[in-house]
Structures are given as structure tokens and as C-alpha cells.
Amino acid sequence: MDEAVEHLVRQAQRGDARAFSALIARYERSVLAVAYSAAGDSDRAADAAQEAFLRAWRKLETLKEPQCFGNWLLGIARNVALDAGRKLRRQPTEPLADQQVPIAADPLVGMHQREQSDRIAAALQQLDDLSRSAVVLRYYENLSSREIGQLIGLSPAAVDMRLMRARQQLKEFLGDDQPPSNSSDKGSVGVRML
């Protein structure tokens, strides 16, 4: 963790909300990534991320080592997301339809995008927790192996190994599902698949 972050953490520990706000901006994507890898659903991940930041703010003074803030925060996010998942299993709910497909898009394209999204989500769920976190942090946050290792408590080499195995597993699971050559929002994505 760089010194600027450590400084922000110390300021936030003195009650400086602006410093904590800067920390949110710095870590929000990582927290979302870890929460998503634990929850397996983007809406629950967003809820967990929001809750994790609020808990971190309230408990910030208990953090003895400001240099461990990122690790500490992601631990909170993971726990919140896992708790939410456990609660959900006790009280199952029916998820609402995904709102991502543009209204004007071709229905076939929308359906394909939905299917593809479900397949990738399912593929990610096949991975173990740490590998999934590593994959999401790499592909969403574009973090280096060293940074990922610092955040999830693994050596860079272990991160590389997990990423390599995870990619292999994903490739096997997704089979010949190909990404489109142009933007997925244009509407010509999945017709080939169907």
C-alpha cells in the first residue's frame, strides 16, 4: 500500500470523512470485485460493498495497522457478502430480470447476452473462492499479481498459478463461447451462437 493511502487512513481514523471518501474512491472497484466473487451476484455485491464501507468507517479506529487497510477492508467485504449469501439461502428470493439490455436492442441479441452472462457467472462460480477473487480482481480491476496477492493474502506466484488454472477451467466451462469482434452493445453479438 502506498504512503498516500496510509496517510488517508490515518486522517480518516481521526474522523476526516473526506479522507475516507477518497479511500472509497480508491478501493470501491476492488471491494465490488471481492464482494461479487463472494456473492456471485452484482446487486448483492453492491449491497455488500456499500455495507462493508459503512462498517469499515464505523470500526476504523480499531484498525491498528493502517498499512493493512486494503486487506482489512476486503476481508469485511467478503464476510458481509458471504453473510448476505447465507441469509439469502435461508430466505430464498426470485431475482428480478436483468435490466442491462437496451430497450431498442434486438430481442435475440438481448436473449443471447443474458444467456452468455449467465454462463460466465456460472463458470466463475465453479472456481474456488480465492481463485474467483483473483480472477475478478485481475479482469475487473486489472491489478497485478503482486497487488492481488497483497489484497487476498497470497504470494504473486500463487496468484499467477491460480489465475492460470482458473483460466483453464473457465475455458473448459465456456467452451466455444466467443466474444464478439465489435462492441456487445451494438446488437450483432449472439446471433452466431443461436
Place this chain on the structure above:
Amino acid sequence: MNDTDNKIDILISRHLGKQLDRHVGRAQRAFLAEVSQKRAWSIPRYWAAAAVLLIAATLAGVFALKNLFTAPTRDETQIVGVPKSQPQPLMPIAQTVSWQTMDDGTVMMNGDVPVRQLRRQVVERIKWYDPERKTTVELHRPQEQVMLIGYW
């Protein structure tokens, strides 16, 4: 890394971006809302504390002024409010107020304004019995009020 790996990478990156990007900023908004809510609660508390202090200071000032101006008469009333340490306090017997109003007729105010002058004389009498000395104590407090009635 071969072409398939690249395609998988793109697929997953796109999927994650689509899933998570729409939620970026939500935690920030929630945090700011919580902080501002706490501030909103704390500001009225400060104001309430300030108001209480102001009221307390005002009351203290009023009592201080009252004591300052009523100090001479307090000696008289202390006769009634006998300290508990006295074994046999004075016993109030009677309190009477008598008055008379006299019409002095028309007088000139400031030399050129005719006004009607009324004088009201009041005598307040308070009687106590002092059991220690076995005597009666009587206090007379005469007052005179002058009223000027003008017609304009």
C-alpha cells in the same frame, strides 16, 4: 497465451464490467448520506445545547438582578421567613392594607399643561408575635402614589 485465452479474457472482462460498473459510486453516495445525516443530527444538538446554555445564563442574570434590586426589602421579608435555626420563630398575626385617595384638583404640569392630580396613600401594616420576648412586633410601610390625568 493463445488466441482463445485472449478471447476468454475479453469475455470475462466485459462481463464483469457490465455487471459491476453500474454500481460504482453507490458506496460513495451511501457514505456521504450517512455522514451528512449524522451532521444533520449533530447540528440541532449543538443548537439545543446552546439554547439551554443561553436560557440558563438569562435566568441566572435575572435572578442576580432581582437580588440586587430587592436586597433592601429582603430584610423586611426575612422577618416572616424565619430561619429554621431559630427555635421559636415569629408568628404572623395580622396583615392589613389601608388606603385613601385624595383629589388635588387641576394642577399645571411643566407650567403650561393642565392635568388632574390624584394622590393615593397606602399604609401596609404587618403584625407578628415574638414568643421569645413575648412581645408584639408591628411594621408600618406607608407609600404614596401620585397620578396625573391629562386630556389631549
